[in-house]
Amino acid sequence: MIFLLLLGVPVALGHLYLWRRLVVDTTRPRSLGRRVGTVAIIGAFLLLMSALVVSRSVSPEQAKFVAWPGFVWLAVLFYLAIALGVAEIPRRILLRRATTAPVPVGAGPGPAEAAEVVPDPSRRLFIARSVAIGSGIAAGGVVGYGMTQALGDPRLLTVPVTLDKLRTSLSGFRIAVVSDIHLGPLLGRSHTERIVRMINEQEADLVAIVGDLVDGTVAELGEAAAPLRDLVSKHGSFFVTGNHEYFSGHEQWIAELDRLGVNPLRNEGLTVAGGIELVGVNDVTGKSYDDAPDFDRAFTGRNRDNPVVLLAHQPVQVSDASSHGVDLQLSGHTHGGQMVPFNFVVPVQQPSVAGLSKVDDTWLYVSRGAGFWGPPVRVGAPPDITMIELRSAG
Template sequence: MLFFVLFAVVMGAAHYYIWKRAVRATTRPGRGRRVGTAVVVALYLLVMAALAVSRLGSGFGVVVAWPGFVWLAGAFYFALILGVLEIPRVLLVRAARRREVPAPVGVAEPVGAAEPVDVPDAVVETPDGTLGRPEDLGRRLFIARSLAIAGGVATAGVVSYGTTQALGDPVVKRIPVTLAKLDRRLSGYRIAVVSDIHLGPLLGRAHTERIVRMINEQQVDLVAVVGDLVDGTVAELGEAAAPLRDLVSTHGSFFVTGNHEYYSGAEPWLAELERLGVNPLRNERLAIERAGASFDLAGVNDVNGEAFGDGPDFDRALAGRDPATPVVLLAHQPVQVREAAKHGVDLQLSGHTHGGQMYPFHLAVGLQQPVRSGLETVDGTQVYTSNGAGFWGPPVRVGAPPDISVVELHHKFAG
């Protein structure tokens, strides 16, 4: 509820700004302005409705979610671009004002004048609420309309591009990772990492089938699904997740919870995934062996599980293991690497951030997570963060294309 209220306030402010610059500043008082105002209000209500029904698997939820979430991205970028255009707007308005002559508000007829004086030009209200001559109004309307049109065209271009990125095939990334303790017999071991698939009203069975097909084409040794698989219940999305049973790898498929699993009913989903052959790691560890060598694969629950009595337990997952054996940890959020480092984890595989999903949201991600995207080292532990294969909210990705990552482990040769 708190998130919904904050979201309503932020989107209300964005829509007010859009109305001010794209409706009030571009129209004279009258029918056109009333129609424009009604459109902006309707779009605001559409966004709020999309958020409210986005977790419904019904046809109504899909019908509302698609236009609502597309406009959510549109509203964000339209407000952002109009904000950037404030600089040329101010400069153009100042230049226009220098050409304006103050409009007289009335002229008294001289006492005893034989002839009446000319009536001054009419005074009109300009879009910014000041008084001016008709030619001044036309000049300011031209500036406001030109910038609003430019902002609208730019917004349409950005959102259209972002939609093609979000709905297109994920990029397959190949990520070589060197582990000092890895036995050379395991060098070249390949793990397919996929996160944030986000099955829901906008992404269904076809999305899962595409991901499974792309992973199977890589012929990997192990598949790691690192959380946020679904946005809905098993009853609503079980059929959409069913193709996961077709994942093929040498040592199987494994899963750890993300925050959205807890919003969607974690226990039923964990049981369903186990039925599909995707093995949940709930604060657990097992040995992965090949050619007489092994490494530990561990998984911890998402931090949001704490509110549901099912939080991460690093001691349970990692205590008692052989410190000479490398350990690869599956953990949904990169921020969990700080605790992982205390337990001597060699490599953590994560998602959650979506790589920021829509530029410049990547700046906000950096305030919450130590790694936004890619491979980095935090407190001595390497952590790889996937952009995710789906999206949340708007079906738009700008600057952070979806991905499926193939992490290839390598032995560190001395010298």
């Protein structure tokens, strides 16, 4: 309910703004067009709210019928509001000019006592309709492009990272990093199969799935996740929880992934390839589910002469990672902002939006993720699968 309230209020205000600019300003009072437009805006609002509610209360197979149109409309709403907002200044300038010549007012012959500026209704309608059409084309174009990015193949990136402690014999060790797959009403088994195929083609040494695999229970999405059993790498596949796993029954998913051969790391670590300490910690959301991250436990028994690679869903966990001497943290969660301009909002909560950066002595790599949440749209943040190539300093 809190989630729906926080999202529902701005969504309602957004629809009210669109009604004003796209319906009231572009139609004549009491016209059929105004009545139809009003009903359409109300229907769009109800569709979007239904998508938010239904997608969380029924199976993904049922939810997709309202999730697809509802979440696409959410993206259109967002970019329409931006386009109309940007157009406000030129619209007002044009409207001030859209007037007839001053009309004298006053009684009797002689000089006019005052002058009244009378708006030209036809010119005002033309300006409002032109702005509405232009904004609609812009928003539609951005959303259409964003859908091709979100629904297409993730980009395959190669990122070299030099670790001082890495043995020369392990230089070139490759970790396939994928995050935020978000299986659910809009992304299913074929999405998983594509990701598995792309990773396997790279012949990685190790696969790291760093959270937010699913938006639904094992009963609903177990079949969609099943292709993960086909992941192939020299040293295995590993998984840490993201915040969405806790909304989807994390204990059941941990057991299911273990059954599929994807090894969950729950505040624990192991030595791989005879010289790399691989450690995984739970997501910070686990605090509310009696499954909090525990760095002290995770690092118990680790050989500090070896480089430490940490799997942690949220980049913000790098502060704890740095204090525990982690050499490289692999994260996701941010989606790279998913849709511009959200990439400018992410830094309010996270130390990195995407890519490789350094916090104290710890390298931090943040994947943009291979899926999406909400609208099937990515603008300025294409999905990715990353091959982290470890290199020795020697």
